[in-house]
Amino acid sequence: MSTSTPHPKGAFDAATAQWQRAEGSTVEVAFSADLIGLRNAAQPDGPVLVFTQGEWEAFVDGARDGEFDLD
Numbered sequence: 116m117s118t119s120t121p122h123p124k125g126a127f128d129a130a131t132a133q134w135q136r137a138e139g140s141t142v143e144v145a146f147s148a149d150l151i152g153l154r155n156a157a158q159p160d161g162p163v164l165v166f167t168q169g170e171w172e173a174f175v176d177g178a179r180d181g182e183f184d185l186d
Contacts, residue, residue: 124165125149127147127163127165128147129145129154131147132145132152133147134154141155141157142155142156143155143159149167150165150166150167151165151168151171152165152166153165153166
């Protein structure tokens with residue numbers, strides 16, 4: 116008997132998502148319903164990070180503010 120628990124963020128269908136990549140970027144992003152997927156463009160069949168709208172906005176705001184800069 117299988118016991119599966121639905122993911123709390125819902126279902127993100129990477130196969131039908133419309134992936135977008137900025138010129139020169141190494142990542143692709145897709146917006147699907149209320150979820151956002153992020154993946155390595157060089158490995159499209161690899162893992163996908165899934166964000167809610169609130170998580171995505173926090174990530175983008177942090178990137179704009181330099182929160183992830185390595186210097």
